[in-house]
Amino acid sequence: MNPSGLTIGIMTINGFEFHPNARFRQEAAKRGHGIMLIDPYGMGCMIEEGKPGVFMADHPDLPDLVMPRQGSPMGEYGFVLLRQFDALGIPLKNSLEGVTIARNQFITLQHLTAARIPVPDTCFVTREDNFFRAVAKLGGYPVVAKQVDGMGGDGVTLVNSREEARAYLSSRFSPRKGGLVQAYILPEDRMDVRLLVIGNKVTGAMALTPATGQFKANIHQQGRARPFVPDRQQVKMAVAAARACCLDVAGVDMLVTPGQRARIIEVNYSPGFRGLEEATGLNIAGKILDHVIKPGQTCR
Numbered sequence: 001m002n003p004s005g006l007t008i009g010i011m012t013i014n015g016f017e018f019h020p021n022a023r024f025r026q027e028a029a030k031r032g033h034g035i036m037l038i039d040p041y042g043m044g045c046m047i048e049e050g051k052p053g054v055f056m057a058d059h060p061d062l063p064d065l066v067m068p069r070q071g072s073p074m075g076e077y078g079f080v081l082l083r084q085f086d087a088l089g090i091p092l093k094n095s096l097e098g099v100t101i102a103r104n105q106f107i108t109l110q111h112l113t114a115a116r117i118p119v120p121d122t123c124f125v126t127r128e129d130n131f132f133r134a135v136a137k138l139g140g141y142p143v144v145a146k147q148v149d150g151m152g153g154d155g156v157t158l159v160n161s162r163e164e165a166r167a168y169l170s171s172r173f174s175p176r177k178g179g180l181v182q183a184y185i186l187p188e189d190r191m192d193v194r195l196l197v198i199g200n201k202v203t204g205a206m207a208l209t210p211a212t213g214q215f216k217a218n219i220h221q222q223g224r225a226r227p228f229v230p231d232r233q234q235v236k237m238a239v240a241a242a243r244a245c246c247l248d249v250a251g252v253d254m255l256v257t258p259g260q261r262a263r264i265i266e267v268n269y270s271p272g273f274r275g276l277e278e279a280t281g282l283n284i285a286g287k288i289l290d291h292v293i294k295p296g297q298t299c300r
C-alpha cells in the first residue's frame with residue numbers, strides 16, 4: 001500500500017470469496033488502497049464520556065470511509081452501526097439517507113413518485129385482508145407480491161389466484177414488515193434493464209431476459225444478460241432515480257415497454273456487478289472505487 005493509501009471499509013456479511021468484495025480488493029490494491037471487510041456482527045459501539053467510538057474484533061484501526069453493502073436485509077442494528085461511523089465523521093458512501101430509502105422497496109417508490117418518476121401501480125399492506133383489497137384495486141390477478149427487503153429476486157412472487165394469495169400470505173408474508181402488491185407486467189410487454197449510476201452518469205447498462213418459464217430476470221434467477229445502450233431519456237430517468245433516492249452509486253432496475261414511458265421498479269444501494277462486468281467488459285469495481293474515494297457527495 002502506498003503511504004497515502006486509504007483504508008476503505010465495506011460493511012458486509014460476506015468474505016473476499018464474494019465477487020464484489022474480491023473485485024474491490026483487486027482494484028483497491030492497484031490504486032494503493034486497502035479494503036477492510038466489516039462484519040456488522042463483529043462490531044460494537046460505545047459512547048464514552050460523551051464521545052462516540054467503535055470496537056471491532058478484527059480491526060484495531062478505523063477505516064477512512066465506509067461503503068454500506070449489506071443489501072436490503074440489513075436490520076435495525078445495521079443503522080445503529082452506520083450512524084456510529086457517521087458520528088465519528090467517517091464518510092458513508094452511499095449516505096445514511098440513501099440506504100434508508102433504498103433498503104425498503106416501497107419507500108423507494110414513494111421517493112421516485114415524489115420526483116415524478118414513473119413506477120408500476122403498487123400497494124403497500126400490513127394486514128392480510130388489505131392484501132385482497134389491494135388485488136381488487138389493481139384490477140385483479142395476477143399480481144406480484146414483494147417483500148420490502150427482498151434481494152436477487154428471492155422476495156418476489158407471482159400470485160395468480162386467491163388460493164395462491166392465501167398460500168403466499170401464510171408462508172411468506174410478514175404483517176410486522178408489511179409487503180408490496182404490484183400490477184404484473186407480462187415478460188412479452190417489457191424489457192428488463194439494469195442501469196448502474198455512479199455520480200451523475202450511467203456507467204454501464206445491461207438488458208436481462210428471464211430464463212424459460214420464469215418471469216424474474218435477475219441474474220440470481222438465471223436471467224440472461226446482454227449489453228444495452230440506453231437512450232437519453234432512460235439515462236436521464238436513471239440518474240434522476242438515483243438522485244431521488246439520495247444515492248451516489250445505484251443499481252436502477254427499469255422495465256421498458258415499447259410505446260410507453262419506462263417504469264422503475266427498484267433502486268439498489270449496494271448493487272452486485274458480476275453480470276454487468278461480464279456483459280459489458282467494463283471495470284465497474286474500479287469505477288465505483290474511483291468515485292467513492294473522491295471527497296464530497298452528491299447527496300448526504
Ligand SMILES: Nc1ncnc2c1ncn2[C@@H]1O[C@H](COP(=O)(O)OP(=O)(O)OP(=O)(O)O)[C@@H](O)[C@H]1O
Nearest residue numbers: 144150151152153154156183184185216217218266
Ligand atoms: N411488476 C412486475 N411485473 C413483472 N415482473 C416484475 C415486476 N416487478 C419485478 N418483476 C421481475 O422480478 C424481478 C425482481 O424484482 P425486483 O427488482 O423488484 O426485486 P429484487 O430484484 O428481488 O430486489 P433486489 O434487486 O433488491 O435484489 C425483476 O427484475 C423483474 O424481472
Ligand SMILES: [Mg+2]
Nearest residue numbers: 153218253266
Ligand atoms: Mg431487482
